[in-house]
Amino acid sequence: MAAHVDPLVMGRVIGDVVDLFVPTVPMSVRFGIRDLTNGCEIKPSIAVDPPAVQIAGRASDLFTLVMTDPDAPSPSEPSLREMLQWLVVNIPGGTDPSQGQVVVPYMGPRPTVGIHRYVMVLFQQKAPMNPPPALAPGSDAARVRFTTRAFSERHQLGLPVAAMYFNAQKEPVSRRRNYGGCSTSSAGRWA
């Protein structure tokens, strides 16, 4: 029907989280054996651990990875936009975030109401950054009301070089069905 729209524009990642940019660095994200594509649905139970992110590039380049949830606490009322899930700086090119310095430890997706988008943005650093000491794991209150644009401006990171997002919603609690229950069969029509 319409011409092919960039999935980041279609999912309003460009617009809500970042500005329009040209992706220059290929980045691939994987949860276990599941490769991520833009807009795919991930269950929070498999996203508990940090994903394996593969960043291309030379080893002399340094990258910053930001993962946020722009739909906190609910997509219809994102009053806590955005919630910071993960922040790693000084990642050398061609490796993954375990080689960088973790500023904010990874927190798995916890969508309370509705379907949330989880956005991973990659910036290229011009110089090694001096990050503050890593946040304690219990301080969730410090993660809310984060703005990726303001962060990028404050540290002169410029436009992102790669971005990707996925969706997650609360998994329904499996209820045990009563399989041996009574079921009246309609046997009245056999005239």
Next chain:
Amino acid sequence: MAAFPSASPSPAISASTWRMGSLRAALPTLRPSPAGRLRSSFAPAAAATAASVGCLGSFSGLAPVSNLLSLGAENSSFEQRLFSVDARGRIVAMRHGRRVPKLNRPPDQRKALLRGLTTQLLKHGRIKTTRPRAKAMRKYVEKMITLAKDGSLHKRRQALAFIYEKHVVHALFAEVADRYGEREGGYTRIIPTFPRRGDNAPMAYIELV
């Protein structure tokens, strides 16, 4: 691989070269367009039955014939219809004159479905449903938001008559001014996504802009 693959893959209906000479002879003569679509859609199922039944090749050739007519009915309810029947009983491939999406339901059930879907969308902000339902929903969601923009008591009561949960209505009326005050129409967005595993129904996210 590529960092930005398309979010909505094109449905790959592979026209498999399925050598079913005996089966084709056993098929009743149908019109070309539905038969082409139906054959390609049930060919994988017939392939499974024919392969499993080995020596009873002619028997399995007959069995799908009775499935053909029932498969045609249920397949067309799940997939997008490529053709429809107009008032004169002729088959039409285009959308001429189709005004209301019927969603394969009688009118009362259709209204209830749309009421439920709009309630859930206004409650959660983003829901995932089939593409035809998402497209049919837009009208009612935007109608509700327009009622909320007006804000008078009469409009509030009209909204309460449509939406199943009254706290959703009150929340909507409270916050619509700062959310959609300047926006004229177009309060929803539909993002197609991967098809559903059970029946390959094309799915879409619909969200409030």
